[in-house]
Amino acid sequence: MAKNAWPSADRRKNIGARVSRLDGPVKVTGVAKYAYDVKRENMLYAKILQSSIAVGTLTEVDTSAAEKMPGVVAIIVQKDGQGNLPKISYAGDMVATVAAETEEIAMEALKRIKVSYEAGVPQMDDKDPSKASGRDQKKDQGLDDDNLSADEKLKQVFAAADTVSEGYYGLPIITHCSLEPHGQVTEFREGELYVWPSTQNVSGYANGLTRSTGLSADQIHVDCQYMGGGFGSKFSTDKWGEVGAQLSKQTGRPVKLMLERDQELTTAGHRPSAFANVKVGVKADGAITAMEVHAWGSGGQRRFRIPPTPYVFTKIPHYRTLGQSILTNRGLTRAWRGPNHPQAALITMSALADAAAALGMDELAFFKKNVGLTDRAEVYAEEMDVAAKLIGYREKAHLRGDKTPGPIKRGLGMSIHTWGGKGHNSTCAVTINPDGSAVGRMGTQDLGTGTRTVIAIVLADTLGLNVDEVRVEMGSNALPTSRASGGSSTVGGVSTSMRDASTNALNTLLDKVAPELGVPAEKLEAWGGRIQEVGKPSNSLAWKDACGLLGAMAITEQGANPTSDGTNLTTGGVGGCNIADVSVDIETGIVTMNEYVSVQDVGLVMDEKTAESQLYGGAIMGITYALFEEGIYDPTTGAMLNKDMEFYRLAGMGDIGTIKVHLMRGPKYEDRGVVGIGEPAVLSQGAAISNAVANAIGVRVPELPLTPDRVLDALSKGGVA
């Protein structure tokens, strides 16, 4: 009888191995169909008209000229809940949508819609905390005192410190910039709706359309086999989902509505900015005693939540954090990979590195000295050693300010981070057929993380088969429900439900096989393509022969996370350590990545190859936000000025230097079960690279991205220049 636990190391054939992703071949040959590629018979193309003003009201939307254009089939003007023209809260808000015979006609028609506005004055400033509104967010630790107020106590603990360092740090609003834009194809057939969306939420997507369509969720059929990136921005159906469905209903034709690139950048997701004044109190030996963080920032029209500071070093004896939210007229923020953690890492780890520099102490030694102030001291200490070794810390490290002559200064910087990543709720069904074929079915999605492959790995290892001997069906809401992919919760959720279902299915099979092999089912295992007696592999049946005993009846069993028997196969809470090695040209201000090391604890690794890809990809995405990414908005009009990929820059192949990744393995880590890796991969880069630049040039560049102008500006105020 198979146990509902992860197999022991000697019974993991595919789990933890280097398995190539199963959808690789269809992706590299261009035949994988994304929502963006779906083409239906008689399909219309829809395009969105966005508001050019950032705040105000629409007074009139005149679509008459556009309607007259041959090829224009339908136009929908946005309305608010009361049926009035909507209020505008950012430049890029949806105004109207045209469905036409071709993309070109739809685009042309947009130009013929006349929009009248009453424009207000946008509030774009997210750097001035006096613009904050709403309740302050405050948290104190270790400031209780019988004789002193918390304010007095805070003063006292800083007064008792040997050194107090102060700094200002910040990072701007950035966007998700998924290469496949948001959107979907919709089609009504016999009163039911078929949708091909680009989504991180296959099972839950239909719920967003029930109200506007009047259909029940089971009359809405969602299919998303491949999707071109989401990073936290593709959970909901969005206004364009509703409008697309409405256009399909109205016209009786399939409608494709995908955002244009500029719309993707202005509208489809932002990461909130964060700025902070930070004070750190340390003892002469490097022990951190106190920290004070005053942070503010903007999530557009959504409330800014203070990043979790002090980050990772949550056991700093005395601290106060104060957070203030500034509303600005920017597009809505959406979860961006590891929400609020990159901000928290930058604010905390920069301030700590500056404290180490103020003491004249080596950064790594300082972080190690204080590792007891984290929740995972042993893990971080071990990871710091691994990372230091990989980057050659001992040979390369120097105190702040590279003293070598010449304009090129080199430096190292580090950061540590944490994330949860416990598996989400997931259900799944596994069928074993009499012909030996096996299929796992689950309404989950693969964002490019390798989910499809992980599911197959678990199914194969449970049944003792090879990955290519099992089949996975996913990406449809007709399949057993699985939660949205967010917060690195997918791998733990889907691998647990799949292990549960496939174990249940296998046990049913073992019951049938037991009499044939003359031993109780408890004594049987699936291994190497056979069902065999544990410890006596000669008493066995080939997998196909064993399944043949099923006669005409296939086995289908369910599984879930949480599991029915309460076994826990996934856990949360991981730590990682990153170190960056950069060169800075102090004449041009250009920062060059030499090397980047990412060391990560992820529990039981399911697929080493795709897990490493998450670390590589996270490092690159992090390098991108550290060096290049920034939404730039006109302070007067509120318009986003760099809403294209030329000026909203992503790192290219030549911008990233050499990247080394390392997954912590071995029983100590693996016995914890499965933990997600998507977010942990991308949390530390801003902090580590900013610290490396400070180490190189001897002065902090306070804000990301670390562009030449910012570097030169910082150098004009001090440093090695």
Place this chain on the structure above:
Amino acid sequence: MSAMENDQAPWDMSRRGFLKGVGTGAVATGLMQGATDAEAASALRSGKPVGPGAVPITLNVNGTHRWLNAEPSVTLLDALRNRLDTTGCKKVCDRGTCGACTVMLDGDVVYSCSVLAIEAQGRKIVTAEGLGTPEAMSAVQESFVENDALQCGFCTPGFVVATTAFVRDHPNATLEEVREGMGGNLCRCGTYVGITKVAYDLAKKGDA
């Protein structure tokens, strides 16, 4: 789906009208066997103004002649994707920055968003679909899978085409040359490490 289904230009010559005009049954399948590349090219070179309405266009895509009817302003990318359902090439930036739309034109790597469909007549267009199939991948495609040089895969077909041309043109390229030469394509998921390895290894082997 055939190329015929969605390429009406409703305010101009109707598709039906055009079909009558050319009078061949072959077009109904989306393949035009009558016209050759040379004929198409010479029609373009004739210097007669074309457009602004839809014009007949013949494209040689992955070794097959495809016919469509589109305005002269339609890009090769839009023609491939929307008219011919060749969707390996993706539209991401639509202005020559990202490389997601990369195809080969007579072996040269181009951004298909920056080439007009009418200009591509008479030239051999190769997309990722034309380099291999899931069952019979090219060496570059196989190496992409082996090195996990893809995640979401949206940038991948463009990268595959760019890499194929790069390793063909740069035997024994150094890492520096790879990083520089492949800088015309962007990936959001961060798959450059794998792609660098693909290009470097295959350029060394010289067997793309």
